[in-house]
Amino acid sequence: MLIKVRLGDKAYGIRVKAGLLESPPIPRFLREGRHVLLTNRRVCKLAGQGLLGRLRNAGIRIEAVMMPDGERYKTLATVEKVADALLARGLTRKSSLLAMGGGVVGDVGGFVASTYMRGIRYIQVPTTLLAQVDSSVGGKTGVNLRGGKNMVGTFYQPSEVWTDPTVLGTLPAREYRAGLAEIVKAGIIGDPVLFRFMEGHVKEINARDPQALSVLIARACWVKAKIVMEDEFETAGIREKLNFGHTLAHALETGVGYGRLRHGEAVAIGMAFAMLLSRERAGCPRRDVDRVLALLKSLGLPASWWGYDADSLVRLMKKDKKSAGRDVAEVVCPGIGSVKVDRNVPEAAVRQLLKNPAVHAGFHQAGGGSSHVEH
Ligand SMILES: NC(=O)c1ccc[n+]([C@@H]2O[C@H](COP(=O)([O-])OP(=O)(O)OC[C@H]3O[C@@H](n4cnc5c(N)ncnc54)[C@H](O)[C@@H]3O)[C@@H](O)[C@H]2O)c1
Ligand SMILES: [Zn+2]
Known part of the structure; x- marks a missing residue:
């Protein structure tokens, strides 16, 4: 199923399909340049490695960047570390960030993508049910401050959303x-x-x-x-x-x-x-x-x-x-x-x-x- 979201001059699709990550729908913009898959160790082990392997087999130049797991890492400090990692891996304005995980990875990934070099493409790969129905739709990105949740953020739409309900099998x-x-x-x-x-x-x-x-x-x-x-x-x-x-x-x-x-x-x-x-x-x-x-x-x-x-x-x-x-x-x-x-x-x-x-x-x-x- 493809849900089309149209917002001003931006339009993107949310693909929802059981088994989607087994054969990811690779867009043209991934065929050139270097890209990063942002995730955490838990999600990487469960589903990230597999996706990374399939993308690489298809000739995409992509590396994994890990962030720690948990709401308490939804911070500007994490944003800085992730952005540093993108720079170290040679990501340019033509690169893309794939954010694979729950709402925490999605919100951090979206925020980094919207600000790194003033904005690069990003693909949401939500892996919790909450992320698949809520945080991956609507374009809100952001991180927490000590004084409050989601206090720093942007509105930034992804280029695509890849949603595969089979990954939910491992959720607590x-x-x-x-x-x-x-x-x-x-x-x-x-x-x-x-x-x-x-x-x-x-x-x-x-x-x-x-x-x-x-x-x-x-x-x-x-x-x-x-x-x-x-x-x-x-x-x-x-x-x-x-x-x-x-x-x-x-x-x-x-x-x-x-x-x-x-x-x-x-x-x-x-x-x-x-x-x-x-x-x-x-x-x-x-x-x-x-x-x-x-x-x-x-x-x-x-x-x-x-x-x-x-x-x-x-x-x-x-x-x-x-x-x-x-x-x-x-x-x-x-x-x-x-x-x-x-x-x-x-x-x-x-x-x-x-x-x-x-x-x-x-x-x-x-x-x-x-x-x-x-x-
Ligand atoms: N941007 C928005 O519009 C929006 C909307 C709603 C919520 N949010 C944000 O989303 C966050 C909450 O998201 P969440 O509930 O996904 O929490 P989360 O991202 O912390 O994920 C919950 C846990 O599940 C793990 N996990 C992820 N996928 C898994 C899988 N397939 N199998 C096993 N474990 C898996 C994660 O690593 C984590 O430990 C909050 O920070 C909230 O503010 C944002
Ligand atoms: Zn809610």
Whole structure:
């Protein structure tokens, strides 16, 4: 499958195919000059060596550059080391950087590619589910500062994205499931067919079947790509839709759940919350709320915020960049397949829902939450 992303004068394709890295679709610009594959030792061993060998056999002059594994290396210090390594290997403005790995390698690789000699081509080769459906689409690159995540970065589109779902076989289970949460999100915000497909293929998805995953990934990329095409630089407010489930997720990640939850797990909890809130605020049918809760559960994702302190969560949610003043802003869902931003959710409504014991009791009572919400 090929998803075409058009942005201004830039257009590129996201190729999604099981087995793609066995026979990489070599573009002409790789045939000349020197190139680098940026990755880490873990990914290199699992899939990088193989790709490198195939590219070299096809006559491409390419060398591997390693960066350390982990979010804590998403820094300017790593950027400098990688750029030094490109220079040492004789990369020129005609060269390309292939970034192979999860979102960390993708974000660092994209940032280096956008600034090395004022910009060279890069190809994203995402190898985590999160990277395949989220960080490889949209052109955001960047690194963390001590004071905050992704505080230095650029908007820079890759020349191509090579996505092969077979590489996901080696991902740790939690990492895999966390990526699924962003696909559930894509279904809720813009693709009811994708959502239904997930409901009908739970077994295949949990078994990481590459064919089912190809459908999921391609459709989720398309949902994100359409939104990005409307709002490339995040100025029109449209990208806010991508934040569905993320207001509570960020509160959980930065505050009370720090270090305990993967981003995708926090998003799953945040989506369950947003769906329940949507009953009251957006007239979302009870059935749609139940479908979301049931799908999250069948994919092994959490959907309850039991155990986290409601007052701290509300405080953190009000700090969200969408919010202004006393109310909380939340992306709400009138029904699976569409969302809108509600900037005036009363703080009391959020607090009540967070404290609602019926929700804490479990999924199936959870849908009744709206009757407990006060205004
Ligand atoms: N640019 C964007 O638009 C965007 C969007 C979402 C997230 N992000 C960023 O992405 C990062 C998170 O990405 P992530 O979740 O991919 O984390 P990650 O890059 O740290 O990868 C998670 C772990 O999985 C390993 N790994 C990668 N591929 C593997 C494979 N096939 N088999 C086994 N192990 C594998 C990695 O080496 C790492 O240890 C964050 O820094 C976040 O800010 C960026
Ligand atoms: Zn996310």
